[in-house]
Amino acid sequence: MTMITAVKKIGSRQDLEALRKELVKERRAERPVISLCNGTACRPYGCLKLTEDFKKELAKQGLEGKVELRVTGCHGLCEKGPIVVIQPGDIFYQQVNSEDVPEILSETITRGKIIDRLLHTDPATGRKVVHRNEIPFYRKQERNILGNNVEINLANIDDYIAIGGYTALAKALLEMTSEQIIDEIKASGLRGRGGAGFPTGTKWESCRHAPGDIKYVIVNADEGDPGAYANEGLLSGNPHSVLEGLIIGAYAIGAKQGYVYVRNEYPLSLANITTALRQAEQLGLLGTNILGSGFDFSVRINRGGGAFVCGESTALMASLEGKVGEPRAKYVHTAEKGLWNRPSDLNNVETWANVPLIINKGAEWYRKLGTEGSKGTKIFSLVGKINNTGLVEVPMGITLREIIYDIGGGIRDGKKFKAVQTGGPSGGCLPESMLDLPVDFDELSKAGSMMGSGGMIVMDETTCMVDIAKYFLTFLEEESCGKCLPCREGIKRMRQVFDEITEGRGSEKDLEFLEQLSATLIDSSLCGLGQTAPNPVLTTIRYFRNEYEAHIRDKKCPAGVCKALMHYYVIEEKCPGCGLCVKECPQQAIAFMGKKKPVVMDESKCIKCGVCYDVCKLGAIGKR
Amino acid sequence: MNDKVTAIINKYGGERGQLVSILQDIQAEYYYLPGEALIQVSEIMGIPASRIYDVATFFKAFSLEPRGKHIINICLGTACHVRGGSRVLEQVERCLSIKRGQTTKDHKFTLETVNCMGCCAVGPAVKIDGDYYGRMSTDKVEGLLAKFE
Numbered sequence: 001m002t003m004i005t006a007v008k009k010i011g012s013r014q015d016l017e018a019l020r021k022e023l024v025k026e027r028r029a030e031r032p033v034i035s036l037c038n039g040t041a042c043r044p045y046g047c048l049k050l051t052e053d054f055k056k057e058l059a060k061q062g063l064e065g066k067v068e069l070r071v072t073g074c075h076g077l078c079e080k081g082p083i084v085v086i087q088p089g090d091i092f093y094q095q096v097n098s099e100d101v102p103e104i105l106s107e108t109i110t111r112g113k114i115i116d117r118l119l120h121t122d123p124a125t126g127r128k129v130v131h132r133n134e135i136p137f138y139r140k141q142e143r144n145i146l147g148n149n150v151e152i153n154l155a156n157i158d159d160y161i162a163i164g165g166y167t168a169l170a171k172a173l174l175e176m177t178s179e180q181i182i183d184e185i186k187a188s189g190l191r192g193r194g195g196a197g198f199p200t201g202t203k204w205e206s207c208r209h210a211p212g213d214i215k216y217v218i219v220n221a222d223e224g225d226p227g228a229y230a231n232e233g234l235l236s237g238n239p240h241s242v243l244e245g246l247i248i249g250a251y252a253i254g255a256k257q258g259y260v261y262v263r264n265e266y267p268l269s270l271a272n273i274t275t276a277l278r279q280a281e282q283l284g285l286l287g288t289n290i291l292g293s294g295f296d297f298s299v300r301i302n303r304g305g306g307a308f309v310c311g312e313s314t315a316l317m318a319s320l321e322g323k324v325g326e327p328r329a330k331y332v333h334t335a336e337k338g339l340w341n342r343p344s345d346l347n348n349v350e351t352w353a354n355v356p357l358i359i360n361k362g363a364e365w366y367r368k369l370g371t372e373g374s375k376g377t378k379i380f381s382l383v384g385k386i387n388n389t390g391l392v393e394v395p396m397g398i399t400l401r402e403i404i405y406d407i408g409g410g411i412r413d414g415k416k417f418k419a420v421q422t423g424g425p426s427g428g429c430l431p432e433s434m435l436d437l438p439v440d441f442d443e444l445s446k447a448g449s450m451m452g453s454g455g456m457i458v459m460d461e462t463t464c465m466v467d468i469a470k471y472f473l474t475f476l477e478e479e480s481c482g483k484c485l486p487c488r489e490g491i492k493r494m495r496q497v498f499d500e501i502t503e504g505r506g507s508e509k510d511l512e513f514l515e516q517l518s519a520t521l522i523d524s525s526l527c528g529l530g531q532t533a534p535n536p537v538l539t540t541i542r543y544f545r546n547e548y549e550a551h552i553r554d555k556k557c558p559a560g561v562c563k564a565l566m567h568y569y570v571i572e573e574k575c576p577g578c579g580l581c582v583k584e585c586p587q588q589a590i591a592f593m594g595k596k597k598p599v600v601m602d603e604s605k606c607i608k609c610g611v612c613y614d615v616c617k618l619g620a621i622g623k624r
Numbered sequence: 625m626n627d628k629v630t631a632i633i634n635k636y637g638g639e640r641g642q643l644v645s646i647l648q649d650i651q652a653e654y655y656y657l658p659g660e661a662l663i664q665v666s667e668i669m670g671i672p673a674s675r676i677y678d679v680a681t682f683f684k685a686f687s688l689e690p691r692g693k694h695i696i697n698i699c700l701g702t703a704c705h706v707r708g709g710s711r712v713l714e715q716v717e718r719c720l721s722i723k724r725g726q727t728t729k730d731h732k733f734t735l736e737t738v739n740c741m742g743c744c745a746v747g748p749a750v751k752i753d754g755d756y757y758g759r760m761s762t763d764k765v766e767g768l769l770a771k772f773e
Contacts, residue, residue: 040742044758076743227702229742264685265646265738267754291630305644305683322643322671324682369664383703390745421702434685471705475739481682509771584763586718609718610711613764 011285012292013170016161023162032067032109033087035150040232040268041073041390042081046097050082053098054105061105070159073149073237073272077137077265078390080120085132085150091203092116118548119364123387136401137388140406142369142377145353146393149237155275157283160240166285168356172248173293176359178208181252185355189375194220194311195423195452196528197374197441198623203345206251207335210343215255218339218346221262221269222316223453225424226475230379230454231349233391235262235269238353239276243299245355247290250297251344258299261316264306267588308425308479311453313338313346315481326481327527333494352378370396374440378451380422385412385460394439401435404458415460419544422451425472425479426532428539429465447516448539450532464561465544466551470498472536480529487530490521494537502562506552511541560623563608567624572598574620581612581621627654638669643679656687657693686750692727692734694772697751701740705733708761711748713737714749715762719769732772 036054038047050070058064075083080094087110093104120135121129129135134533152159153497160166172181187203189264218240224232235242246258249595262270274422277299280286286295302320309315312327317339319325338344347575354376358366367375374396380403382392387409394403400420404410410418419429429451430437437443441451459468473495482488494517500506518534541548550556557565570590575598582599584594590612591607598620601612613621632649636642643665650661657680666673680686696760698713713724716735720728727734743749746758757768 041745044743044746044756078743081745142664143646224699224739225702226705226739227744229744232742265741268742300641302642303645303648305648305679306685306738307683310728319644320641322640322679323675324678328629381744383747385708389703398657424702455702457706463706468702468706469703475700609714609762610708611715612713614761615706 009208009282011284011292013174016166016170016213016291020161020164020167023158023400033070034067034104034109035070035072035075035085035087037073037081037083038071038154039078039149039237039402040229040266041078042083045081045095047082050096050098050101053101053584057101061102061110063105063109067105067109072152072392073154074146074233075150076118076141076143076146076233076391076393077135077388079388081269081459084118087314090131090133090340092120092135093128094120102184128191131446135421137390137392137407137409140398140402141393142395143393144349144357144369144377145241146234146379146391149233151563152238154236155272155279157240157276157279160238164360165240166244168359169244169247169264169285169329170291172359173251173291173295178252179357181248182208184363185252185358188358188366189363189370189373190350190354190358190366190373191441193322193350193354193378193453195426195450200347200351203335203347204249204253206333207343207345210336212292212343214257214342215244215253216339216342217250217253217255217258218316218320218344219258219260219349219352220311220313220316220346221266221273221349222262222304222311223263223266223349224311224479225453225455226456227383227421227457228424228453230265230381230391231271232263232354233381234379234497235267235349236272238598239269239282241272241273241353241356242349243276243280243286245352246299247286247297248350248355248359249347251295252294254295255345256298258297259320259339260299260301261305261310261320262301264303266408270301270303272361273357277301281476290375294578302345307481309527310476314527316346317344324481326483327529329526340549350454351363371438371440371443373442374451378439378454380454382408382456384413384421384458385463386410386458387412396440397438399436399438402428403439403456404435408458411458411460415462417458418461418463419459419468421457421459421468422450422455423450425476426450426528426535427452427455427458428535428618429468429543431543432541434543445568448535448542450535458614462559462561463556464559465540466498466557467559467561468500469540470495470502473498473533476529476533484520484524484526484530486516486524487526487533490517490525490530491533492532495515500550501551502557503564504551504555506548510552511548514541526623558606566608567603568601568608568613569603569622569624570598570601570608571620574618575599576618576620580615584611584615586611626661629661630668633665633668634714640669640671643669643676647676647680647683651686653719655691656689659688673713690725690731692731694733694753696733696735697738697741698724698735699739699741699743699751700737701744701745701747703740703744704749708745709748710751711762712760712765715765716769719765733769743771744746
């Protein structure tokens with residue numbers, strides 16, 4: 001990592017520009033760059049060791065100082081990690097491991113030769129792709145926000161400034177009035193990326209006009225949706241973009257104190273935003289008289305404690321006050337009375353990161369991307385039964401089909417698509433017939449789902465939709481804070497009905513009851529958690545009613561997931577009698593019958609743990 | 625009075641708004657929240673002990689019971705769930721003869737679950753003592769646990 005060259009404070013726009021030029025010159029030095037992903041998703045692949053291997057090998061081959069090793073945040077295509085991108089040439093290597101390192105340096109870096117086996121294969125054509133931008137996964141994306149991750153050493157302010165970071169801040173503080181900034185944000189059409197999609201400029205405006213001298217701005221980085229790590233990839237990979245947006249917002253609203261509320265389960269995000277904050281303070285981009293504008297602003301970081309409900313604005317603010325994270329009714333908006341009863345503006349990580357872009361390029365430019373009601377791009381964590389798992393950033397208006405098939409490369413293992421879930425526990429499951437729906441706040445809501453903070457979970461024929469609805473209810477039952485009765489008791493009662501259905505004791509009346517109870521929760525719960533809790537239930541009943549009926553009438557789980565309604569069996573013609581499942585079965589429920597003879601399973605002993613199913617690589621254990 | 629606890633409180637200037645962070649740091653030191661430490665926080669910060677207890681029991685991250693040497697976190701996020709995360713959890717429960725939230729009798733392992741760790745691509749994911757293990761399946765559980773002393 002390069003060190004901060006200027007320890008002295010940046011006191012003016014001229015200082016910032018001079019530093020930027022100096023840094024750009026240093027970066028332009030004619031040396032190749034190896035950009036290596038060190039994001040959270042690449043960690044289980046051993047990217048930390050790989051980084052060390054690169055450092056050692058660079059020294060060994062005498063390339064130290066001649067090649068820049070850039071250790072960055074998430075590159076997006078997590079499925080194929082660890083990822084290495086080499087410049088010049090935009091050469092994309094995937095699934096790189098330690099043994100590949102000497103060859104990458106001696107062949108690609110020194111001799112300019114491409115290593116074929118490390119290249120990405122286009123699943124559609126079967127052809128190898130050399131350049132990152134030609135990979136189908138990246139081609140349809142617009143990585144306006146996430147794209148800079150690959151340019152920046154983890155939490156390195158020099159890199160951020162070199163690519164034009166904090167120029168939007170200078171423009172906002174020195175050329176624009178608060179009203180002009182708010183007008184620009186309003187004109188851009190930016191809507192909150194945390195899920196509900198409230199217009200950001202309007203929120204800022206009401207907070208600015210709310211009576212009171214002391215106001216707060218808050219970054220909501222408590223990304224609690226299970227299966228969503230979009231905020232994580234952004235906050236850990238490019239924390240300064242969030243910070244820059246926050247400072248601009250604070251100036252526009254008139255806040256002198258900001259908070260970043262980070263989910264404690266994200267150690268990398270926490271570490272990097274902490275470092276970023278310290279760097280910004282050292283350079284004078286936070287503190288008093290920022291860039292000579294006369295504007296003072298400081299930021300504190302708070303950690304969450306593992307409560308999903310704290311992603312709700314009033315609960316988050318209660319937690320910031322050191323209280324339990326219980327929400328309150330929003331008769332009075334937090335823009336008027338929020339943290340410590342003072343006007344407070346809370347926005348999602350991604351919303352804040354959009355701000356510098358809008359200020360720099362203008363609302364007009366920003367509006368060009370997207371649909372009538374949803375502008376700009378949206379980051380999703382595309383996960384589940386999909387070929388290219390990863391973080392994607394797409395223009396609003398793109399269809400779900402394009403995301404899943406063109407970017408995501410379709411369904412894993414040649415299975416059939418069943419549903420896509422967006423919006424986490426507050427969202428819904430959409431079937432194949434809805435795949436041509438555009439990614440748009442209003443369209444997704446109309447279909448019974450929601451944009452959410454960025455989880456997009458793809459499900460195939462082996463996913464049981466009744467089980468998924470039960471999964472979300474179980475999750476929400478645990479996460480309900482218990483303050484209001486409809487949520488506390490209603491979710492529990494719904495989950496109990498799902499227990500009945502998935503254990504083969506469901507009745508025809510259950511669905512009607514679930515729909516009634518859902519209506520009660522929507523109408524009478526205190527906060528968004530309870531109000532949206534029925535969404536997974538209602539959408540699965542609406543689009544996958546036949547699966548409910550199979551559980552209730554036929555006492556069968558078509559996907560083979562609900563334990564009480566399925567059992568494992570030996571597919572005799574596929575079983576060579578190797579005996580591996582016999583050895584692994586914890587119940588001794590499988591008997592070895594001799595070499596080359598299929599094994600025999602005693603279903604009365606089977607506890608349906610699934611070890612035999614996992615251990616058999618020949619697919620000789622089936623579910624029915 | 626325990627100096628370590630006092631030092632943690634001072635690090636945050638004794639600010640009430642930092643209570644969750646203070647408790648996180650105490651837990652990082654002791655692996656759980658000892659009763660005496662909570663009383664000390666209450667006395668120094670001037671917050672009723674009942675309020676501290678309120679916060680310590682509300683947030684899932686905190687444990688009032690001593691935890692094991694190794695903390696196992698099984699991810700039950702949606703992406704891991706659809707890929708069989710709950711079966712991995714059940715297998716770990718069987719192998720260690722404990723349920724989630726519990727600690728083995730020899731205090732070697734504590735088994736916890738988490739709702740997404742941000743590595744959905746390699747789900748089902750398991751984290752033990754800060755190291756991530758991806759693409760878990762029931763048959764890999766025993767071998768993984770055996771690595772820990």
